[in-house]
Amino acid sequence: MTTPSGRTPSRLVAPGRRSFLAGALGASFLGLAACGGGDDTASAGTAAGAGPETSKPVVLTVAWWGGPARAENTQKVLDLYTKAHPNVTFKTQWQGYSGYYDKINTAAAGRNAPDLIQIDNRALREYANKKLIAELDPWVGKTLKTDQIDPKLLGTGKVDDKLYAMPLASNTQAFAIDATVLQPLDLVPPEAGWADWDGFATWAAAVTKASGGVWGTRDESANLSWMEPWLRQGGKQLYDGQALGFGEAEVVKWFTLWDALRKSGGASPAEVSQPANSGDISKNTVTTKQTVGSFTYDNQLTELAKATDHQLQLVPLPGSLKGNYARPSQFFTAYARGKNVATVVDVINFFDNDQGAGEALGTERGLPPSKAIRDAISPTFSEQLKYVVAYDERVVAGAGDTPPVPAQGDSQIGTLLTSAAENVAFGRAQIADAAEEFVSQANSALKRAGS
Amino acid sequence: MADTVSRAPRVGTRRAARPPAPGGSPRRRREAVAGYTFLLPWFVGLFGITLFPMLYSLYLSFTDYDLLQSPQWVGLENYVRMLTDDPQYWNSVKATLLFAVVSVPLKLAVALGVALLLYRDRKGVGLYRALFYVPSLLGGSVAVAIVWQTLFGGQGAINDILSLVGITGRSWITNPSTALGTLVLLAAWQFGAPMVIFLAGLKQIPAEMFEAGSLDGAGRFQQFWHITLPMLSPVLFFNLVLETIAGFQGFTAAFVISGGTGGPADSTLLYTLYLYLRGFGDFQMGYASAMAWGFLLVLGIITAIVFRSGSLWVHYADEGEH
DSSP states (O other), X not given: OOSOTTSOGGGSOOTTOHHHHHHHHHHHHHHXXXXXXXXXXXXXXXXXXXXXXXXXXXXXXXXXXXXXXXXHXXXXXXXXXXXXXXXXXXXXXXXXXXXXXXXXXXXXXXXXXXXXXXXXXXXXXXXXXXXXBOOOGGGBTTTBOOTTBOXXXXXXXXXXXXXXXXXXXXXXXXXXXXXXXXXXXXXXXXXXXXXXXXXXXXHHHHHHHHHTSOEEEOOOTTOHXXXXXXXXXXXXXXXXXXXESSOHHHHHHHHXXXXXXXXXXXXXXXXXXXXXXXXXXXXXXXXXXXXXXXXXXGGGHHHHHHTOSSOEEEEOOSSOGGGOOOEEEEEEEEBTTOSOHHHHHHHHHHHHHOHHHHHHHTTSSSBOSBHHHHHHHGGGOOHHHHHHHHHHHHHHHHOOOOOOOOOTTHHHHHHHHHHHHHXXXXXXXXXXXXXXXXXXXXXXXXXXXXX | OGGGGGSOOTTHXXXXXXXXXXXXXXXXXXXXXXXXHHHHHHHHIIIIIIIHHHHHHHHHTTEEOOSSSOOEEOTTHHHHHHHHSOHHHHHHHHHHHHHHHXXXXXXXXXXXXXXXXXXXOOTTHHHHHHHHHHHHHHTTOHHHHHHHHHHTSTTSHHHHHHHHTTOOOOOGGXXXXXXXXXXXXXXXXXXXXXXXXXXXXXXXXXXXXXHHXXXXXXXXXHHIIIIIHHHHHHHHHHHHHXXXXXXXXXXHHXXXXXXXXXXXXXXXXXXXXXXXXXXXXXXXXXXXHHHHXXXXXXXXXXXHHHHHHHHHHOOOGGGOOO
16 A cells, blocks of 8 residues: 555566566566455556557456447547557447446456546545556656646646546536527527526526426536536535535525526426436436436537437536536546556557547547647537537636545545435425535545545 | 256365264265265355355454455444434335335235136136246346336336326336335236245145035135135245345345436435445445345344244144144
8 A cells, every 4th residue: 555556666577568477477466466455466567667568469448438429439449559559459348427436346346347447536536545546657758648738637637646547538517408499499598608597597497488398407406516616606615625615505505596496497307307317428308308408518519419319509507607617527547456557558648649549539528638639630520529629618718727636435425415405306305404414424424435 | 056056066075085973884974975075065155155255244344344455443333333324324224114015015915816816727827827927037137127117217108108098197217206116016016936836825725625615605705815815824924934035135126227326315225225335336345244234134033023923824734623
């Protein structure tokens, strides 16, 4: 646990060269493995900045969450990599967001996690602290090129100043709207959205009334990701270190806001909103045509547009743009116990810094993190991708600072909020009681996770 | 048990060389050796796959274990937290109790009802028995749970049917007041196994009893109440015990239908699902182990109560004339 990986490079030969490793390292590898759940087994795979070059056949497992569009794009990049390095092939696992981490955790518990793991900032601190993912610093400047990546974005992949995760893309919060429904009603909001939440509420209620059955917005009260920009608009943060950055009063206000929206008819009722509370994009209520709008990330327009025949647009979330921030949409990380960490790092680098990869990925995961790639491929983008880039640049220009990596145990806080918000929305709990229980449970969960 | 046979007894011969205790002739000893050799696969299974992991989980239940780092001893902390500081835990207990208390009797009633319809030999009755059994074969599968999710969804077939008779449906699985009900229905629909056992039990009841009953002027209901039920009670008891234990362990359907969350509003958060989410979702395997042992204890008590109650209502035909 103590020695960060890579500090004792002399001890090990180039990892990834399995032929080399097999005999010489076999014994020490076994010895390390026998140490069991404890210490720094990770270092076996993460010796200093060695290249990925290996002629032995390597099969890497790659895991991510997402929809069919992402699966297609990712596969294209992996194929490109295999074309350049025929000895490296890939096995892929992808699924929706809900249950994704359970599956990774279960595999990790069996010491059998995928080599290349997509994560978001919700899991970063947990995975880094538990040494599930390898520290990437030893490769920086060698296999891993980070000079084209905005330092602020790169910083979101660091825990305690050590790089554990490479941003695959950046995105920002947005409100996706169904223009096909709104245009005939003459209710398309202005490009800049709404200056405040009251204006948003009025608009949402008007849409529901005019459309006759399609709600103006999905009820987003259960999602911590959408509460965060709202908190930031009020000058609060999600976390203050390893504690909540807000209190009961804010939760009450947040629940009340959505309660009023549900009562005015502007927001969808609980049973319509509930399926998407787990975060699965396939349950999005705009693509199921149950609501005109839903909170989303700008990059998700690709996936959403693929799932509907309607025309979709993006406007900023209601209220001040300061609530928004440029956020790492996903990271790629290397499983610390993987046998080919060096090759994995090279694949990660390929995703971020190869032009062909950038073209294949588009903005489905978010904007390319490398400035050079972004500039090189932007002209080739389709109209839809250009639209996303323009939205992102417009909003990020006025956005607030990117917050630090969320506290450890963040996913539990998300679950607790969902449960509290659902209890309120279904009328099973009073707002004040639900808020009180949420805050007390959240604080004790954070304390436990941090200890 | 059948699958234990397929577990390769690799240690076989070496272990078996140790002579077993009972003395006697060399031939008897040889037989004993052979006996233990044949038992070996089962012992390996019992100790390696059942007993050791169980005891290890007992140890883990007193630790803080995050799956990736070594367990840290915390004494009774997990148990204390479970009982005093985890409202979600009690939500899961409530949901599980409700699920078991409704689904077990319902399932048994349906199974008995269908068995009564199918136990007389009529033309094609074998086919019907097979057909009614099919849902149980599919029962634990993910596919059926997904079908259920679709059927009872807001835009599902159930609502289409209801709208034909003028009832406006709702999204059954995303509403906390009906979500658990759909799970109960799914469980009750899988009545095949107890049905087959009931069928066997019904066939055991001597026909003369019914003849004698009808000669004495007993109607159909009286025959059922005074002959069928008492004669069937040992079978009913057997089914009740098995189904109670199975009912408390429901997982797959709740997991699939709620999208792995136990939602909406924790209404389908069955005990085992919550245990799984804590253990594998939140890296709290120590806590999950404590939950598992709490579960074992309570389930043991419930089963014991059911067994005790048996003496009050189970009638064994060979108890002689009273």
